[in-house]
Each structure stands twice: as C-alpha cells, then as structure tokens.
Amino acid sequence: DTAVSQTPKYLVTQMGNDKSIKCEQNLGHDTMYWYKQDSKKFLKIMFSYNNKELIINETVPNRFSPKSPDKAHLNLHINSLELGDSAVYFCASSPRQGRNTEAFFGQGTRLTVV
Amino acid sequence: GDSVTQMEGPVTLSEEAFLTINCTYTATGYPSLFWYVQYPGEGLQLLLKATKADDKGSNKGFEATYRKETTSFHLEKGSVQVSDSAVYFCALSGVGSSNTGKLIFGQGTTLQVKP
Numbered sequence: 001d002t003a004v005s006q007t008p009k010y011l012v013t014q015m016g017n018d019k020s021i022k023c024e025q026n027l028g029h030d031t032m033y034w035y036k037q038d039s040k041k042f043l044k045i046m047f048s049y050n051n052k053e054l055i056i057n058e059t060v061p062n063r064f065s066p067k068s069p070d071k072a073h074l075n076l077h078i079n080s081l082e083l084g085d086s087a088v089y090f091c092a093s094s095p096r097q098g099r100n101t102e103a104f105f106g107q108g109t110r111l112t113v114v
Numbered sequence: 115g116d117s118v119t120q121m122e123g124p125v126t127l128s129e130e131a132f133l134t135i136n137c138t139y140t141a142t143g144y145p146s147l148f149w150y151v152q153y154p155g156e157g158l159q160l161l162l163k164a165t166k167a168d169d170k171g172s173n174k175g176f177e178a179t180y181r182k183e184t185t186s187f188h189l190e191k192g193s194v195q196v197s198d199s200a201v202y203f204c205a206l207s208g209v210g211s212s213n214t215g216k217l218i219f220g221q222g223t224t225l226q227v228k229p
C-alpha cells in the first residue's frame with residue numbers, strides 16, 4: 001500500500017490550460033503539504049493544511065488553488081499554466097503540526113508546460 | 115530569513131570511501147534538523163533527524179550531530195556504497211513562532227558513488 005500517492009506522475013500540457021494534481025494519504029495523518037521542486041532540485045513549500053484548514057500559503061500566485069475535501073486528500077489546481085510552472089510537485093503528510101514531526105513524501109508529479 | 119546551506123555538489127566517491135556532506139543553518143530559536151534522501155525518480159525519504167542541541171541522529175550507517183555552537187548538522191558515513199547514490203537534502207523545521215511542520219530545505223547535494 002502506497003502511503004502518500006499522487007496522480008498523475010507525469011503531466012505535459014500547453015500554456016494557458018488548467019490542470020489538477022491529486023494527492024491521497026492512507027497514514028491517518030492530520031497535516032498535508034505541497035512542495036515545489038525546481039529544475040535545480042531546490043524544494044520550497046507552497047501550502048499546508050491541518051485537518052482540512054489552510055495553515056500555510058507561501059506567496060504562491062493565486063492561479064494555484066489547493067483544496068482539501070477531507071483529511072486524507074489534498075489536491076492542487078493550477079489555472080492558466082505558464083512555462084515557469086514546469087517543475088516537480090510533491091505532496092507530503094505528517095502526523096501532526098510541529099517541529100519534530102517527520103514528513104512522508106509522495107513520488108512527485110512532473111509537470112511540463114509547453 | 116531562516117535558511118539552510120549545503121555544500122555544492124556533485125560529490126563523486128569510490129565505494130567504501132568516507133562521506134561528509136556539510137550543512138549549516140541560520141534560524142531564530144531552536145529548530146529541529148533533518149536529512150532527507152531522494153533516490154532517482156522517487157520522493158524524499160527521511161534519513162535521520164535531531165531535535166535539540168548535541169543530539170545525534172543515525173540511520174543506515176549515516177549519522178549527523180546537531181551542533182548549536184556552529185549551527186551545523188553535517189552528514190557522515192564511514193563507508194559508502196553504490197546504492198547510496200542519491201540527492202541528499204538538509205532541512206530545518208520549527209523556527210521562530212512557526213510550529214507548522216513546514217520544512218526549509220537546503221539546495222541538495224548529489225552524491226555519486228562509483229564501484
């Protein structure tokens with residue numbers, strides 16, 4: 001059983017399109033995250049939800065809209081895709097908020113905007 | 115702002131060589147420190163962590179010690195294997211008043227181990 005699963009794994013789309021990435025965790029965790037990894041492998045947090053409540057929004061363009069229908073799911077919708085959105089997007093979860101808690105990562109979604 | 119700095123890669127070693135990957139941080143307060151590893155085509159996995167000064171994290175032959183006086187958390191392994199080839203990320207969490215679990219990552223260091 002995959003702990004944190006993302007779909008799709010690869011996504012190639014044209015500029016201007018709208019796309020969604022889905023994430024599900026079966027670990028019973030309270031907290032979920034989206035991270036973006038750029039072409040130089042640098043990772044930066046985008047959003048975090050705790051018990052379906054948004055707790056982190058790191059100056060991400062409002063074309064990006066996360067949605068958490070329940071504790072186990074955190075989806076990412078991107079409107080009007082731009083070339084600069086090309087990256088690997090990682091979903092992660094942790095048992096709770098807090099500085100000591102381990103984050104469990106999904107396998108990533110490689111988004112290519114052409 | 116809060117940040118993590120890792121040594122530039124790539125690091126290329128022969129099998130059984132000694133590994134050190136340097137990591138230093140800048141943070142207000144007392145963060146928790148982590149090393150994550152990313153194997154090709156996969157997500158990140160926690161390798162080890164330390165939550166207070168002088169703690170030593172260890173796993174799979176890797177170890178790192180939380181040094182508050184030098185704000186460092188260097189990763190070491192006595193004898194690397196080809197299977198250790200991956201990208202290694204140093205990260206911190208819990209700085210200032212933030213207790214969200216948000217991770218701040220270093221830029222990653224690519225390790226290539228040759229037989």
